[in-house]
Amino acid sequence: DAKTTQPTSMDCAEGRAANLPCNHSTISGNEYVYWYRQIHSQGPQYIIHGLKNNETNEMASLIITEDRKSSTLILPHATLRDTAVYYCIVRATLKTSYDKVIFGPGTSLSVIP
Amino acid sequence: DVKVTQSSRYLVKRTGEKVFLECVQDMDHENMFWYRQDPGLGLRLIYFSYDVKMKEKGDIPEGYSVSREKKERFSLILESASTNQTSMYLCASSQGPNTQYFGPGTRLTVL
Numbered sequence: 001d002a003k004t005t006q007p008t009s010m011d012c013a014e015g016r017a018a019n020l021p022c023n024h025s026t027i028s029g030n031e032y033v034y035w036y037r038q039i040h041s042q043g044p045q046y047i048i049h050g051l052k053n054n055e056t057n058e059m060a061s062l063i064i065t066e067d068r069k070s071s072t073l074i075l076p077h078a079t080l081r082d083t084a085v086y087y088c089i090v091r092a093t094l095k096t097s098y099d100k101v102i103f104g105p106g107t108s109l110s111v112i113p
Numbered sequence: 114d115v116k117v118t119q120s121s122r123y124l125v126k127r128t129g130e131k132v133f134l135e136c137v138q139d140m141d142h143e144n145m146f147w148y149r150q151d152p153g154l155g156l157r158l159i160y161f162s163y164d165v166k167m168k169e170k171g172d173i174p175e176g177y178s179v180s181r182e183k184k185e186r187f188s189l190i191l192e193s194a195s196t197n198q199t200s201m202y203l204c205a206s207s208q209g210p211n212t213q214y215f216g217p218g219t220r221l222t223v224l
Contacts, residue, residue, distance in 0.1 A: 034212070036215075041201075041218070041220065042217055042218060043117075043119075043203050043215040043216050043217045043218040044203070044215045045215070046212050046213075046214055046215075049212065099210060100146070100148075100156075100158040100161070100171065100172075101146075101148075101156060101205070101213050102155070102156065103155050103156050104155070105155075
């Protein structure tokens with residue numbers, strides 16, 4: 001799986017949009033971009049994933065650049081409960097069905113009141 | 114919504130005890146996984162299962178065994194707990210190669 005690079009930490013004011021960047025310059029054509037987050041002492045929570053097109057769900061939006069070498073996760077109105085470590089990973093879902101998930105260090109997002 | 118539940122959030126055991134961690138998923142997923150997560154080491158795969166009664170070793174299976182008698186349930190067993198098995202244990206499930214959904218985690222302390 002391709003490696004990703006994320007900033008170590010970010011702050012965001014409550015109620016504002018949180019934009020979390022991720023670089024994945026060596027991504028392959030069959031690799032998806034996934035985002036998870038992990039609130040302190042809890043299990044990782046799946047947020048969203050995409051291949052080429054921008055995606056939106058009830059939690060977030062995912063913007064993938066046209067060359068697919070980077071992406072941004074957008075939390076449109078951050079709340080204090082969004083304070084967590086956010087992991088961007090790339091995975092080829094065409095591989096064997098029992099492929100492990102590998103998280104990098106992620107971005108520690110702090111939402112400030 | 115996919116739901117993955119784990120039997121305990123916090124567990125304290127003594128060295129040498131046999132420990133059972135249970136995981137249940139309610140989405141009829143084929144695949145189930147056990148990871149442990151430690152500071153600075155990230156997520157490490159212990160065992161996974163792609164079908165009932167089937168299991169495969171992950172990266173760090175030593176000291177652990179697993180059981181999958183029913184599709185929805187995957188158990189992790191520490192045969193004789195040791196202090197270096199103090200960790201956060203995470204169960205996950207997936208349908209085929211798709212998104213893995215994680216449980217809330219069990220923080221195990223071995224004294």
